[in-house]
Amino acid sequence: MNHPLERTQLLAAGCILFAAGMIAGAALAPRVLAPAPVAVARGDALATFAPDAILALTYATRNGITTLQRASRGARFHVQSTYADDTPVQRCTAPADLAGHLARLADMKARRGLSPDQRGRDFPVQLGVLDIRDNAVGEPAVSLQVFANREQSALAVILDGYSGEVILPAAELRWLERACDTVALSEPPAEERPLNLTGTPPVPQDPYLEFTTSGPGPSQAPAAAPSASPR
Secondary structure, eight states: OOOHHHHHHHHHHHHHHHHHHHHHHHHHHHHHHSOOOOOOOTTOEEEEOOGGGEEEEEEEETTEEEEEEOSSTTOOEEEEEEESSSOOEEEEEEOTTGGGHHHHHTEEEEEEEOOHHHHHHHOOEEEEEEEEEESOTTOOOEEEEEEEOTTSOSEEEEETTEEEEESSOHHHHHHHHTTHHHHOOSSOOGGGSOOOOSSSOOOOOOTTTTSEEEOSSTTOOOOOOOOSSOO
């Protein structure tokens, strides 16, 4: 049988070893657990999608949120833009390729890689967050933090630890904020028009019914046709 003094000494030694292990682990943990720096080279794909597979885009900024959604590949988009100021909500439908914008938004290639310090120095203006979801079942949306240089003429994104300036004109995101100003369709295709089940002639439709501007009240009349030039 161990003497009580021996048991006390063994317990003390065990406590010392445990404490030493905790201290060593704390010292090593930042080196073991911290993610390794990620290098991005020119031409690397930060986020790339097949354009016709994209089902939803959401662009949120301090000025508002624009959401573009569709039910299936190749279908046209239903667009809604809400604003932080008194600008009325905009709703419209847009062609499947967003008038050529979709392919550019679907391909985020790097112009150059950026360290955290470079990103903060060269791209200090945080514009917002762009979420892109395609038709891959069970996959989450890709979420890109978007930054601009001081002149807001060039863009950088951060995605899962990757950071880089992207080959994407800054004008594409300015367009996305006010998409309904330029891509609204005036009339739905025949397969999406409401069916006439009463046997009476259909009531002529306002050619701009697909583009509506509504305030807080649900019964406000449709606004006039949008200007052809972006605001």
